Amino acid sequence: MLISYNNVAPNINLCFSNNQNDLLHLFYLKFLSFLFRWKTFQKMAELAALALLYLLFLLASQQANALELKTDYETSFIKRIVQRVEPLMPDPTSTGNRAGLVVIGDMPTFDIGQYVRFPPRLGISHALNVRAFAPYGHIDVINFSLGRQGVRKPSSTEQKAVIDESRHVQPWPNQQATFVSPSKAIGVVLEKYRPGGPVTWHDKQDRP
Numbered sequence: 001m002l003i004s005y006n007n008v009a010p011n012i013n014l015c016f017s018n019n020q021n022d023l024l025h026l027f028y029l030k031f032l033s034f035l036f037r038w039k040t041f042q043k044m045a046e047l048a049a050l051a052l053l054y055l056l057f058l059l060a061s062q063q064a065n066a067l068e069l070k071t072d073y074e075t076s077f078i079k080r081i082v083q084r085v086e087p088l089m090p091d092p093t094s095t096g097n098r099a100g101l102v103v104i105g106d107m108p109t110f111d112i113g114q115y116v117r118f119p120p121r122l123g124i125s126h127a128l129n130v131r132a133f134a135p136y137g138h139i140d141v142i143n144f145s146l147g148r149q150g151v152r153k154p155s156s157t158e159q160k161a162v163i164d165e166s167r168h169v170q171p172w173p174n175q176q177a178t179f180v181s182p183s184k185a186i187g188v189v190l191e192k193y194r195p196g197g198p199v200t201w202h203d204k205q206d207r208p
Contacts, residue, residue: 059116066115073110074132081188082145084178088186089150099184100154102162102200103138105171105191106131138200151186153203158185166193 081103089099133141139153154162161183169176169189177189191197 062116066112069115070110070112071132074107077107078133078141078145081178082142085142085151085186085188086146088178088180090184098150098152099180099186100158101139101142101151101186101188102154102159102181103133103135103188103190104163104166104193104197104199105189106198107133107190135198136201136205154185154200156202156204158183159199159202161185162187163193163199 085101090097139151142151143149158181161181162185165179165181166187166189169179169187171177171189171191179187181187193199
C-alpha cells in the first residue's frame with residue numbers, strides 16, 4: 001500500500017495524541033496508583049486498570065483501521081486527479097517545460113465517525129486529522145504520484161488566471177473540472193473557489 005506522503009503522520013502513538021488527552025490519561029494512572037496503595041481498593045483498581053486497558057486497546061485498533069482506510073481513500077483520490085491531469089501536461093521531450101498546476105478546493109473529507117466509535121475524550125490520533133493533500137504540498141504529491149517532476153508550482157499570474165477561469169466551470173467530478181487555462185497552467189477545481197479557501201501555493205510562497 002502506498003504511504004501517505006510526507007505530511008501524513010504514521011499510525012503510531014494512537015491513544016496519546018495531544019496534551020489534553022495526555023493529562024487525562026495521567027489522571028487515570030495517578031488515580032489507579034492511589035487505589036493500589038490501599039489494600040481495600042486493590043481489587044477495584046485491578047478491575048479498573050483492566051477495563052481501561054481494554055478500552056484503549058479497542059480505541060487504538062479502531063483508529064489504526066480508520067487511518068489505513070483514510071490513507072487508501074486519499075491515495076485513490078489523488079490517483080484519480082493524476083489520471084485527469086497527465087493528458088493535459090505538455091510533452092517534456094518536445095517543449096522541455098513543465099506546466100504550472102493549480103488545484104482549487106479540497107478533496108471530500110473522509111468520515112472517521114463510522115469507524116471510530118469511542119468518544120474523542122479518550123483520545124483521537126493526530127494522524128486522522130492531517131490532510132494528505134494540503135495546498136502547500138500539491139505539487140510534491142502530484143509529482144510523487146507521477147513518478148517524475150511533471151508539474152511545477154504556478155506563478156502568481158498563472159494562479160490568478162486559473163482562479164478566474166474556474167468561475168466558469170463545474171467542480172469535480174465534472175469533466176470540466178480539469179482544464180488548461182489561457183496562461184497554459186493546468187487547473188483542477190475540486191470545489192468552487194472562495195476567497196481564503198485552499199488553492200495551490202504559487203512559487204513566491206514558502207512552505208511552512
